[in-house]
Amino acid sequence: MINSVRNTVLAIANKNNYGYISPQDFNLYAQQAQMDLFEDYFYQYNAWTNKENQRLSGTGYADIVKGLVEVIDNFSVTRSLAQQGANLFNLPSDYYLVNKINYYPTQITSGTTTAAALNTLTDANATFVTSGIKVGQQVANTTATSSYSGFSGFVISVDSETQLTLSYSPFGVAATIGNTYGIFNTTGIVEVERVNQNKIFYLNNSPLTAPSTGFPAYVLGGASSSVIGDANTGKLGNTITVYPSTITNNGSVTAEYIRYPLSPKWTYQTLNSGEPLFDINQADYQDFELPLSDEPGIVSKICQYVGIEIREGDVYNFGNQEEVKNNQIQT
Amino acid sequence: MAYINDYAYYANSGAIPEDKNWGSYQYVSLNDVVNNFMLMYQGNHELINNLNRYQVLFHAKRGIQELNYDAMKEVKVLQLDLDDNLRFILPSDYVNWVRISQFLNGVLYPLTENIQTGWATTYLQDNNSKILYDQDGNVLKPQFSQVDTSFTSGAKTIYLNESSAYNTQSGWNVDGRWYFDFAVGARFGLNTETANANPTFSIDKQRGVINFSSIGGGASVVVEYISDGMEQGEDGSISVNKLFEEYLYAYVRYSLLNGRLGVQEYVVNRARKDKSSLLRNAKIRLSNIHPGRLLMNMRGQDKWLK
Numbered sequence: 001m002i003n004s005v006r007n008t009v010l011a012i013a014n015k016n017n018y019g020y021i022s023p024q025d026f027n028l029y030a031q032q033a034q035m036d037l038f039e040d041y042f043y044q045y046n047a048w049t050n051k052e053n054q055r056l057s058g059t060g061y062a063d064i065v066k067g068l069v070e071v072i073d074n075f076s077v078t079r080s081l082a083q084q085g086a087n088l089f090n091l092p093s094d095y096y097l098v099n100k101i102n103y104y105p106t107q108i109t110s111g112t113t114t115a116a117a118l119n120t121l122t123d124a125n126a127t128f129v130t131s132g133i134k135v136g137q138q139v140a141n142t143t144a145t146s147s148y149s150g151f152s153g154f155v156i157s158v159d160s161e162t163q164l165t166l167s168y169s170p171f172g173v174a175a176t177i178g179n180t181y182g183i184f185n186t187t188g189i190v191e192v193e194r195v196n197q198n199k200i201f202y203l204n205n206s207p208l209t210a211p212s213t214g215f216p217a218y219v220l221g222g223a224s225s226s227v228i229g230d231a232n233t234g235k236l237g238n239t240i241t242v243y244p245s246t247i248t249n250n251g252s253v254t255a256e257y258i259r260y261p262l263s264p265k266w267t268y269q270t271l272n273s274g275e276p277l278f279d280i281n282q283a284d285y286q287d288f289e290l291p292l293s294d295e296p297g298i299v300s301k302i303c304q305y306v307g308i309e310i311r312e313g314d315v316y317n318f319g320n321q322e323e324v325k326n327n328q329i330q331t
Numbered sequence: 332m333a334y335i336n337d338y339a340y341y342a343n344s345g346a347i348p349e350d351k352n353w354g355s356y357q358y359v360s361l362n363d364v365v366n367n368f369m370l371m372y373q374g375n376h377e378l379i380n381n382l383n384r385y386q387v388l389f390h391a392k393r394g395i396q397e398l399n400y401d402a403m404k405e406v407k408v409l410q411l412d413l414d415d416n417l418r419f420i421l422p423s424d425y426v427n428w429v430r431i432s433q434f435l436n437g438v439l440y441p442l443t444e445n446i447q448t449g450w451a452t453t454y455l456q457d458n459n460s461k462i463l464y465d466q467d468g469n470v471l472k473p474q475f476s477q478v479d480t481s482f483t484s485g486a487k488t489i490y491l492n493e494s495s496a497y498n499t500q501s502g503w504n505v506d507g508r509w510y511f512d513f514a515v516g517a518r519f520g521l522n523t524e525t526a527n528a529n530p531t532f533s534i535d536k537q538r539g540v541i542n543f544s545s546i547g548g549g550a551s552v553v554v555e556y557i558s559d560g561m562e563q564g565e566d567g568s569i570s571v572n573k574l575f576e577e578y579l580y581a582y583v584r585y586s587l588l589n590g591r592l593g594v595q596e597y598v599v600n601r602a603r604k605d606k607s608s609l610l611r612n613a614k615i616r617l618s619n620i621h622p623g624r625l626l627m628n629m630r631g632q633d634k635w636l637k
Contacts, residue, residue: 049375193384207564208392209385214362214566217385 001295002030002266002287003278008295009302012318021306023266023276030264030288033301037294038096038261041072071291075258079150080140080182083250087242088221092150095257101192101240102254103216103247106185108133110142110251113179118172119153121164121181129161131183138186141170142251143179148172152254155183182251192216192242192253204243211243218242261289297326358570364391364579372584378598379587387583392561394582395571399560400426402614403572410434410553417550419541421534424558431532431541434551442543442552445531450542451478479542574616578609 006026013021021029045068051057057064076099081089091098109131115122121139133155140152153168171179195203195217203217204210211217221239242253267282279285288298300322307316335352338344343351365387373382399405406429409422432439453476455463463471503510508528530546541554562568571579585602588594 053376191384195383195385203385206389208561209389212564212566215365215384215388 001292002264003280005030005288005295005298005302006266006278008299009306012299012303013306023268026302027263027265029302029305030266030298032305033298034261034264034288034290036301037290037297038075041068042097044068045072072258074289075261076256077259078152078254078256080138080142080152080251081240081253081255082142082144082149083248083253084144084239086248087245089240089242089253090144091238091240091255092257092259094259095238095255096260098194098220098240098255098257100256101194101218101242102256103190103192103213103242104138104184104186104252104254105188105190105213107249107252108137108183108185110180110182113171113177113181116171116174116177118169119156119166120169121166121171122162123181124162127161128158128164133158133164133183136186138184139164139166139170140182140184140251140254141176141179142182143176146176146179148176148179154186180250182249184252190214190216192218195219200243213244213247216242216244216247262286264288296322300326355570357572359573359576361388361391361395361566361569361571364571364576364583368580368583372580379584379591382587386587390583390586391579392569393586394579395569396559396561397582398571398575398579399557402610402617403560403575404617405557405560405572406555407558408553408555410551413543413546413550413552417543417546419532419543419552419554421539421541422554422556422558424561424563425556426559427557428534428541429555429557431555432553433529433546434553439553440529442529443531445533445544448478448533450533450535450538451476453477572617575613578606578613581606581609 006021009026010021045065048057048064048068052065075096077092077094079092081091081101084090109126109128111123111126113122114124135155135157137155138152139155141148141150143149148170151168151170153166153170155164156167157165159165170176171181190213193216197219200217200219209215218240221241240253247253263286265284265286267279267285268276269279271277288294290298300319303319303322304316307314307319335355340352340355343349365384368387368391369382369384371377373379373387407422407424411419413419430441431444432441434440453473455471455473457463465471530550531544533542533544534540535542541552543550543552560569560571581602585599585606588599588602
């Protein structure tokens with residue numbers, strides 16, 4: 001979709017030889033436009049939910065909310081949270097909002113990987129069969145400093161005492177050799193409830209509602225590193241403090257969250273004439289993650305940015321009017 | 332509670348204790364109640380939204396407590412031997428008592444509560460009845476008052492009727508019980524409310540003990556009592572009879588709506604009526620009024636009273 005968007009924008013901007021948009025600028029505008037529309041989904045979801053309650057939205061093809069939820073769900077990710085210390089856990093750096101935090105109370109075993117392979121956990125020192133590892137249990141990478149930290153998969157088969165086949169690859173590359181893992185039972189999972197900072201004191205001191213392993217709670221805290229997103233320290237993003245404070249098992253806390261969309265990148269090869277030629281095979285290529293139906297909206301947004309860049313009011317006005325019209329249709 | 336197979340029910344799947352799941356099907360756990368409420372009664376399209384789970388948890392527990400106080404018949408029974416001070420320490424989850432008995436020779440003898448106080452706090456006094464204080468200005472208190480020692484030493488109370496026709500009379504002791512010649516004529520002065528040869532007891536709520544009179548140290552006492560169903564704070568052990576499940580949802584719904592801003596009064600009233608009627612239904616269900624049982628009771632209607 002990204003090439004189509006770029007061609008459309010260039011066609012509009014170049015109609016009267018207004019100007020040229022470089023790939024670098026286009027990528028910047030594309031990121032802005034995508035983020036703008038991405039955030040708009042949540043406001044639309046709220047507005048349409050209210051309309052549903054007023055019987056202004058129907059079912060079947062008239063179910064607007066369903067379409068919005070499907071788009072948002074595309075960005076839903078589940079990750080085991082890296083433990084920073086005691087009951088303090090790091091949230092992933094790419095989270096937009098936390099949907100749910102879950103607690104896996106029963107850890108079966110833990111260890112350190114001795115080899116790496118796709119969809120496989122290998123630990124020469126493990127006794128998976130003897131430890132009672134069964135199909136369906138969850139395996140999580142619990143090394144906070146690993147680039148695969150929090151990645152998890154389910155046990156598909158217990159191959160031997162030292163090897164499991166997994167549904168995903170938390171230990172798929174050589175760099176994960178020596179990473180620690182935890183294997184957790186997937187029954188008895190409980191949701192950890194979000195509690196505001198101003199309530200947690202009262203909650204902890206209430207005999208009836210004090211957080212327990214059956215009804216745990218968490219508060220959101222600031223980033224544990226002075227440099228947010230500092231991958232070198234493994235202290236990424238924000239933190240959560242889980243209560244009761246006895247929940248200290250690394251890998252036992254999992255987040256279901258909505259991540260930010262990846263930054264779109266229109267990649268190219270430079271021809272001798274200096275003209276960039278779209279190349280989808282570049283390693284850093286990244287298409288828009290929003291659905292195809294958002295293409296007109298993205299074009300409108302980018303046109304507004306482009307109109308300002310090339311100081312052409314018509315282009316800006318065109319993009320602005322298209323967006324207004326689009327919003328009117330949707331509401 | 333999740334559905335379990337027969338092996339898990341009867342034998343706890345081979346684990347210990349074997350009887351863990353016996354009778355469990357009649358109960359629904361607190362976890363299930365909270366989970367079901369969050370799933371079915373709160374949300375964007377429900378009457379209640381933007382709800383914290385701990386609010387549901389709080390009201391669900393309060394509802395279970397209220398049920399335990401009067402509606403449910405979940406009576407707990409504890410048997411302990413009295414200490415030398417003739418005291419029975421109240422159970423850790425005690426809220427109120429139902430019946431207190433002495434277990435003697437394999438028979439339970441229901442005891443009567445001494446409605447007069449059997450305990451008191453006292454201050455140390457000098458010969459002139461002036462109160463004594465320590466160096467900090469606090470009053471000095473002995474461990475036991477005269478009332479305490481008098482009651483626990485088996486001293487006479489108004490319940491021992493000195494005007495009784497049997498007082499100071501000779502009788503026969505058979506198997507630990509006294510028998511006297513039959514007295515002809517009316518007997519005056521007997522407190523019929525407490526005309527009981529068994530010891531009496533008095534509950535000292537502040538100290539958390541039951542005091543007994545006229546009973547030997549080491550006597551075995553059985554206390555039937557009610558708790559609040561909170562199982563010493565073990566959330567995983569809290570459950571409620573399924574007959575009260577729907578009531579509990581209604582109770583939580585009403586409590587939440589009643590405390591919310593901007594909820595129309597008719598909505599709150601509807602929830603309140605819903606809650607009340609469901610409580611009545613549940614009580615009737617739990618009372619186990621069956622035609623067969625009624626028939627057995629009615630058979631006594633023509634019995635001749637001598």
